[in-house]
Amino acid sequence: MASSLAKPFRRGTSPRVALLPAGGFYALVFALPVVALLVLSFWTANGFKLIPGFTLDNYVKILTSPLYRALMLRTIGVAFATTAIVVPVAFALAYCMRFVFERRGQMILQIILLSLFSGYLVRIYAWRTILGKQGLLNSTLQWLGLIDQPLEFLIYSNTAVVITLSGLLLPLAVLPLYSAMLNVPRDFLEAARDLGAGKAYCLRTVLVPMVMPGLRTAFAFAFLLSAGDFVTPSLVGGTQSLLIGNVIADQFRGIGSNWPLGAAMAFVVVAVMLCSFLAVVALIGRATRW
Amino acid sequence: MVRWNRVLPAGFVTLVVLYLYAPIAVIVIFSFTTSPRLSMPIEGFTLDWYVSALSNPLIATALRNSLVLAATSAVLSGVMGVAFSFGLVAVRRAWLRSTLLAGSLLPAIVPLLVIGIALAVLFRAVGMPQGLLNAAIGHMIVSLPFVVLTMNARLESFDFSTLEAARDLGASAWQAFRDITFPLIRPSVIGAMLLAAALSLDEFVVTWFNIGNQQSVPVLVWGLMRRGVDPSINAIATILLALLVCLVVASNRLGRRNGAS
Numbered sequence: 179m180a181s182s183l184a185k186p187f188r189r190g191t192s193p194r195v196a197l198l199p200a201g202g203f204y205a206l207v208f209a210l211p212v213v214a215l216l217v218l219s220f221w222t223a224n225g226f227k228l229i230p231g232f233t234l235d236n237y238v239k240i241l242t243s244p245l246y247r248a249l250m251l252r253t254i255g256v257a258f259a260t261t262a263i264v265v266p267v268a269f270a271l272a273y274c275m276r277f278v279f280e281r282r283g284q285m286i287l288q289i290i291l292l293s294l295f296s297g298y299l300v301r302i303y304a305w306r307t308i309l310g311k312q313g314l315l316n317s318t319l320q321w322l323g324l325i326d327q328p329l330e331f332l333i334y335s336n337t338a339v340v341i342t343l344s345g346l347l348l349p350l351a352v353l354p355l356y357s358a359m360l361n362v363p364r365d366f367l368e369a370a371r372d373l374g375a376g377k378a379y380c381l382r383t384v385l386v387p388m389v390m391p392g393l394r395t396a397f398a399f400a401f402l403l404s405a406g407d408f409v410t411p412s413l414v415g416g417t418q419s420l421l422i423g424n425v426i427a428d429q430f431r432g433i434g435s436n437w438p439l440g441a442a443m444a445f446v447v448v449a450v451m452l453c454s455f456l457a458v459v460a461l462i463g464r465a466t467r468w
Numbered sequence: 469m470v471r472w473n474r475v476l477p478a479g480f481v482t483l484v485v486l487y488l489y490a491p492i493a494v495i496v497i498f499s500f501t502t503s504p505r506l507s508m509p510i511e512g513f514t515l516d517w518y519v520s521a522l523s524n525p526l527i528a529t530a531l532r533n534s535l536v537l538a539a540t541s542a543v544l545s546g547v548m549g550v551a552f553s554f555g556l557v558a559v560r561r562a563w564l565r566s567t568l569l570a571g572s573l574l575p576a577i578v579p580l581l582v583i584g585i586a587l588a589v590l591f592r593a594v595g596m597p598q599g600l601l602n603a604a605i606g607h608m609i610v611s612l613p614f615v616v617l618t619m620n621a622r623l624e625s626f627d628f629s630t631l632e633a634a635r636d637l638g639a640s641a642w643q644a645f646r647d648i649t650f651p652l653i654r655p656s657v658i659g660a661m662l663l664a665a666a667l668s669l670d671e672f673v674v675t676w677f678n679i680g681n682q683q684s685v686p687v688l689v690w691g692l693m694r695r696g697v698d699p700s701i702n703a704i705a706t707i708l709l710a711l712l713v714c715l716v717v718a719s720n721r722l723g724r725r726n727g728a729s
Contacts, residue, residue: 192558193554193555193558193641194555194558194559195555196551196552196554196555196558197551197552197555197556197559197568198555199547199548199551199552200548200549200551200552200572200612200616201552203548203608203609203612204571204572204575204609204612207587207590207605207608207609208574208575208583208609210590211583211586211587211589211590212582212586214586214589214590214593215582215585215586215589218589267484270480271480271481271484274477274480274481275481278473278474278477279477279481286481286485288720289485290484290485290488292713292716292717293488293489293492295666295667295670295712295713295715295716296492296709296712296713297492297495297670297705297708297709297712298670298671298672298686299672299686299689299690299693299705300491300492300495300689300705300708300709301491301492303495303689303693303701303705304490304491304492304494304495305491307494307495307498307697308490308491308494314494345487345488345491348484348487348488349488398577399577402577402579403577403579405579406579406580406581406582407579407581408581408673409672409673409690413693423579423581426581426585427581427676427677430584430585430588430677431676431677437589437592440585441585441589444581444582444585448579448582
């Protein structure tokens with residue numbers, strides 16, 4: 179495939195020069211800023227003034243402060259809870275689309291993906307109006323006479339953050355799982371069943387190992403992106419459910435901001451999330467081998 | 469006889485779609501209702517919130533800035549992304565090609581918060597004051613992976629033999645591109661650009677850290693949301709939603725028409 183694609187290009191200037199503009203842009207606007215952020219995380223700040231240097235103070239401060247540790251743990255907890263909802267639901271959805279609805283699966287995928295482009299802030303705000311104390315859900319339940327007092331746990335809580343994040347990230351998790359399942363022939367599952375494998379055994383030893391790359395991508399989307407979101411906790415989470423993302427954002431755009439400390443926090447979060455992610459993927463891999 | 473093996477999955481899919489679309493429906497419906505609070509029962513319908521939204525002095529600026537950002541991002545990340553995809557199919561070593569593709573998609577899985585603050589740090593280091601230009605550059609890096617992804621999918625199924633025939637008949641590389649390749653892939657290119665425009669129009673996080681005290685529609689909406697319940701938010705959100713849906717549906721149609729040819 180590759181050689182036949184490349185053939186018409188063999189004469190004259192190599193079309194590979196077309197890689198350069200975007201390549202340069204990636205280097206300058208993506209790679210370089212990340213390096214700059216890393217360098218900054220070893221600096222210190224005095225007010226808005228940045229003091230160059232090399233110190234681990236920021237990292238020590240983050241790792242030893244009980245406040246940051248609590249925020250970090252809550253962030254991991256919320257990210258895991260969100261992933262625990264998003265990935266199984268996305269898996270079941272992709273399964274239905276691929277093996278039950280087959281040809282109409284593509285159409286369902288389009289409908290699900292369209293919701294991704296329906297306003298990021300708008301959807302978060304919408305959940306606040308739905309879950310609020312005098313919001314749609316509570317007022318409807320009261321109007322119907324099902325409850326006397328509004329359910330207060332619905333809003334400004336970790337529950338609200340998880341419900342909202344799950345809605346935001348579900349479409350992203352369906353996409354890789356569905357494309358992975360498209361590569362699984364129906365015969366494989368039927369053969370396994372014919373040979374006497376039970377449904378659960380078939381799932382664990384045939385389907386899950388075969389869609390593992392898609393499962394990993396879905397997991398990465400749900401887990402890493404929910405850990406980095408600060409808009410959801412600040413709109414639907416209360417003061418008791420702020421996440422580490424809020425603190426990072428405040429270090430860059432807030433009163434008493436501290437850019438180097440924020441930069442260090444970003445790297446700690448990314449490192450912790452990446453390690454948790456790899457650990458879970460390894461566990462799933464081990465549990466589903468035959 | 470009810471066929472449960474189809475009814476249950478259908479019910480499940482419907483529930484999930486409802487979960488995804490309920491928030492959007494709520495915003496659209498309550499942008500037209502008289503009660504300023506979002507609660508049941510609905511008393512009556514009005515266009516007042518649209519009037520008050522459009523009379524917000526900042527909305528015109530915000531809308532203009534958002535459109536400028538979307539257009540810039542569509543054209544520049546469109547051109548760069550399409551060129552990149554063409555370069556990519558010409559890379560002969562498979563491992564190098566897949567590494568380059570994976571690398572170009574990386575910004576899509578890095579949390580936007582990290583991209584936003586990293587860019588802010590870079591701009592501060594080179595002494596570029598925050599503003600629209602910074603936000604535009606941010607939007608381009610956010611859109612670029614999606615342009616590359618769309619175009620790469622298209623070019624993988626592109627029949628390069630027509631191009632080869634043209635070259636054998638004496639067309640220069642540029643002539644072949646202008647007269648054959650580009651007309652064939654034009655719908656996909658426009659589709660990818662519209663997608664980039666939609667992503668830019670909806671972008672908040674990277675914008676927030678780089679736009680300074682300028683406005684864009686999401687930045688304005690964020691400000692209103694932080695201040696409390698204001699029904700004109702629903703109206704602005706519905707306008708934004710309408711724009712986004714138009715862009716994405718157009719992008720999708722163009723992409724599909726091209727895929728069939």
